[in-house]
Amino acid sequence: MIQTFPKGGIHPAEDKFSAGTPIRVLPLPKKVSIPVSQHLGAPSEPIVKKGDKVKTGQLIAKSKGFVSTNIHSSVTGTVTKVDKMPDSSGYKRLAISIDAEEDQWEEGIDNSKTLNRNISATGEEITGKILDAGIVGLGGATFPSHIKLSVPRGKKAEVLIINGVECEPCLTSDHRLMLEKGEELMVGIQLLMKALNVKRALIGIENNKPDAIRHLSSIANEYEGTEVRTLQVKYPQGAEKQLIKAIINREVPSGKLPIDVGTVVHNIGTAFAVYEAIQKNKPLIERVVTVTGKKIESPSNFMVRIGTFVSDLVEASGGLPDDTGKVINGGPMMGKALDNLDVPVTKGTSGIVIVPSAEAKRKPVLNCVRCAKCVGICPMGLEPYLLQAATEFKKWDLVENERSLDCMECGSCSYICPSGRPLLDYIRLGKSTVNKIIRSRKQ
Amino acid sequence: MDKLITVSPSPHAYGDDTVKKLMYGVVYALVPALVISVYFFGIGALIVTSISIVSCMAFEYLIQKYLMNARPSITDGSALVTGLLLAFNLPTNLPWWIIIIGALVAIGVGKMSFGGLGTNPFNPALVGRVFLFISFPAQMTSWPEPIVSRLQYADATTGATPLGVVKEGLNAGVPVSRLMEQIPGYMELFIGHMHGCLGEISALALIAGGLYMLAKKIITWHIPVSIFLSVFLFTGILWLINPYDNADPLFHLLTGGLVLGAVYMATDYVTSPMVPKGMWIYGTGIGVITVAIRVWGAYPEGVSFAILIMNAFVPLINKYVKPERFGEEVKNG
Numbered sequence: 001m002i003q004t005f006p007k008g009g010i011h012p013a014e015d016k017f018s019a020g021t022p023i024r025v026l027p028l029p030k031k032v033s034i035p036v037s038q039h040l041g042a043p044s045e046p047i048v049k050k051g052d053k054v055k056t057g058q059l060i061a062k063s064k065g066f067v068s069t070n071i072h073s074s075v076t077g078t079v080t081k082v083d084k085m086p087d088s089s090g091y092k093r094l095a096i097s098i099d100a101e102e103d104q105w106e107e108g109i110d111n112s113k114t115l116n117r118n119i120s121a122t123g124e125e126i127t128g129k130i131l132d133a134g135i136v137g138l139g140g141a142t143f144p145s146h147i148k149l150s151v152p153r154g155k156k157a158e159v160l161i162i163n164g165v166e167c168e169p170c171l172t173s174d175h176r177l178m179l180e181k182g183e184e185l186m187v188g189i190q191l192l193m194k195a196l197n198v199k200r201a202l203i204g205i206e207n208n209k210p211d212a213i214r215h216l217s218s219i220a221n222e223y224e225g226t227e228v229r230t231l232q233v234k235y236p237q238g239a240e241k242q243l244i245k246a247i248i249n250r251e252v253p254s255g256k257l258p259i260d261v262g263t264v265v266h267n268i269g270t271a272f273a274v275y276e277a278i279q280k281n282k283p284l285i286e287r288v289v290t291v292t293g294k295k296i297e298s299p300s301n302f303m304v305r306i307g308t309f310v311s312d313l314v315e316a317s318g319g320l321p322d323d324t325g326k327v328i329n330g331g332p333m334m335g336k337a338l339d340n341l342d343v344p345v346t347k348g349t350s351g352i353v354i355v356p357s358a359e360a361k362r363k364p365v366l367n368c369v370r371c372a373k374c375v376g377i378c379p380m381g382l383e384p385y386l387l388q389a390a391t392e393f394k395k396w397d398l399v400e401n402e403r404s405l406d407c408m409e410c411g412s413c414s415y416i417c418p419s420g421r422p423l424l425d426y427i428r429l430g431k432s433t434v435n436k437i438i439r440s441r442k443q
Numbered sequence: 444m445d446k447l448i449t450v451s452p453s454p455h456a457y458g459d460d461t462v463k464k465l466m467y468g469v470v471y472a473l474v475p476a477l478v479i480s481v482y483f484f485g486i487g488a489l490i491v492t493s494i495s496i497v498s499c500m501a502f503e504y505l506i507q508k509y510l511m512n513a514r515p516s517i518t519d520g521s522a523l524v525t526g527l528l529l530a531f532n533l534p535t536n537l538p539w540w541i542i543i544i545g546a547l548v549a550i551g552v553g554k555m556s557f558g559g560l561g562t563n564p565f566n567p568a569l570v571g572r573v574f575l576f577i578s579f580p581a582q583m584t585s586w587p588e589p590i591v592s593r594l595q596y597a598d599a600t601t602g603a604t605p606l607g608v609v610k611e612g613l614n615a616g617v618p619v620s621r622l623m624e625q626i627p628g629y630m631e632l633f634i635g636h637m638h639g640c641l642g643e644i645s646a647l648a649l650i651a652g653g654l655y656m657l658a659k660k661i662i663t664w665h666i667p668v669s670i671f672l673s674v675f676l677f678t679g680i681l682w683l684i685n686p687y688d689n690a691d692p693l694f695h696l697l698t699g700g701l702v703l704g705a706v707y708m709a710t711d712y713v714t715s716p717m718v719p720k721g722m723w724i725y726g727t728g729i730g731v732i733t734v735a736i737r738v739w740g741a742y743p744e745g746v747s748f749a750i751l752i753m754n755a756f757v758p759l760i761n762k763y764v765k766p767e768r769f770g771e772e773v774k775n776g
Binding site: 007010012013090169241245251252253254256320324325326327328330332333334335336337338339353355357359360361362363366367368369370371372373375376378379380381382383385386403406409411412414415416417418419420424425428 | 446448449450451452453454455456457458460461462464465516519521559560561562663712713715716717718761765766767768769770771
């Protein structure tokens with residue numbers, strides 16, 4: 001049976017050019033820049049200083065606060081500075097720069113490819129180790145994973161959902177991981193199940209990846225309680241609430257979390273990182289990044305050390321094409337446009353998409369013709385045209401009451417609008433203003 | 444970095460739909476009905492359609508350029524659709540100057556006085572039609588004989604529409620069963636062989652165009668279906684209560700401007716509700732008002748009035764009818 005979420009959604013051109021390209025290990029970078037804020041929450045606190053020698057996998061910045069995590073060196077070498085550096089947000093933020101030498105791994109890390117299926121850690125040990133290893137949601141949201149595994153008192157997880165949807169056009173990093181690291185993923189999923197104390201795990205994969213569905217289904221047979229669910233191709237199915245609705249038909253209420261309906265969602269990439277952290281004692285210092293685009297010479301999937309510069313990645317895929325209009329960090333629907341390629345890959349970088357100039361500019365903006373397409377496709381059941389107008393005319397009460405805060409910024413409304421109206425731009429503005437108003441009300 | 448790259452907020456991908464594409468989609472959907480009209484009404488259909496389209500586009504251009512000092516946007520196809528739909532709502536023997544007045548009212552009063560595309564509360568083509576209907580009742584209610592009048596324009600032999608025949612007959616106390624003998628059979632009504640306005644005659648061609656618009660996602664099914672359903676149910680109840688004085692539901696669905704109105708006029712983006720539930724309220728309102736006018740009103744046909752009346756309720760419907768939100772209540776499956 002093919003499942004999906006019932007409300008709204010769009011189907012943008014998939015453009016998965018790199019789906020057939022196996023993951024290649026990118027040669028060690030000469031230098032890396034590792035931001036201390038790669039995750040949602042408080043930035044980590046650096047514990048190294050200029051001149052320090054570090055090894056691959058060594059802790060270099062410590063978790064600071066509950067919503068935060070650890071950061072490790074992704075190379076062996078010398079810290080050249082701990083200072084503000086431009087990152088993918090376009091702002092300068094605190095980062096640790098390291099000049100790399102020959103790779104020497106920190107003691108105790110198993111860097112071999114041998115599969116280790118033998119789970120000995122207890123649930124608490126697993127959660128603790130996930131924090132130690134600095135694992136965050138690798139789908140792009142970068143929410144520290146150990147928090148999702150700490151189920152609040154009075155609530156209970158019944159089922160673990162694994163997000164293998166990869167609904168963003170162009171991106172293929174999760175697809176390749178499922179094909180090439182299926183066994184490791186399955187062990188990672190068992191670890192997550194143990195940490196959550198659940199007996200069932202459902203892996204959601206869209207049916208544009210039949211090879212991944214077949215492969216993981218055959219492996220899942222050997223693991224009790226693990227099942228692959230085939231999903232219809234629809235954006236934004238990888239969004240947590242939509243995925244939960246599609247797979248177990250439960251709606252996370254407005255302002256609540258998945259645990260409130262008895263589930264926790266983790267990404268494929270995260271499950272792999274969990275496997276490596278627990279079974280191989282390896283912290284999160286590398287990830288799979290898709291580098292793709294219509295004009296790029298060789299669309300690729302790379303295993304990349306965190307902190308590697310985007311320019312190095314682009315170089316390895318054949319260089320920046322002459323016809324480059326935009327470079328996106330992430331997918332075309334929710335990714336951020338970069339203004340500069342000398343920024344580092346971080347834990348949340350799932351792909352780099354290079355857009356030709358003809359597609360880099362927006363359509364001209366016309367009057368709203370009230371075609372209601374934005375209302376029809378909004379997966380949260382909002383009225384983007386109304387939120388846009390209410391924001392434009394500063395009707396903040398209306399923006400708040402029309403549930404603008406439910407918007408997860410999937411961009412479907414701006415995508416579908418025949419008048420090319422910047423609906424999401426306005427909704428973002430409305431949301432941030434409403435958030436400010438709510439905060440000032442509480443004071 | 445020596446290359447200049449664009450930076451903008453997400454999303455970075457866009458769909459293929461443009462206003463122009465949607466408008467031309469409506470135009471393509473109207474072509475079969477126009478072809479059938481030319482078959483039955485001949486040159487009259489061609490003359491009325493051409494005058495209506497040309498004058499609607501000309502008025503839009505002139506008003507935008509000289510009165511609003513805006514960049515003319517006639518290429519977006521919306522004035523073309525208005526012109527075409529206005530023509531579809533006129534008899535094919537209507538004098539040329541009346542058509543031009545209709546176009547001026549449709550575009551000038553119905554659309555541009557509110558600020559142009561997207562801002563008008565009432566369907567512009569219907570504003571034009573109803574203005575003409577009230578101002579020139581004689582010319583607006585003489586319909587050329589199909590086939591016979593192919594080569595005639597203003598001098599065409601004329602007759603009454605099936606709805607007109609029934610209304611007049613019932614007022615004179617003739618039972619429906621006798622009146623039905625004077626009008627074409629249902630198959631002919633379905634194909635469009637009857638007296639009527641230029642584009643309203645052929646339910647077959649109009650529905651074919653409607654299905655094309657559904658397939659191309661230009662319209663959704665809610666408004667047409669709610670109108671058809673409410674007309675069918677309402678006239679069905681009346682017919683069951685008193686089959687002597689009421690025509691059957693199928694007759695009501697196939698005659699007058701019902702299909703044209705339900706599929707092309709009521710679905711006008713600008714003047715119809717935004718949310719499916721609202722579309723149901725709007726469509727049901729149109730159906731009920733149409734039947735009320737046809738059965739109890741002074742006019743034999745009421746689709747135009749019904750749509751304009753419900754247009755007025757659209758802002759209210761949009762304000763109070765909200766989409767089903769995600770996560771409104773906890774649903775456990």
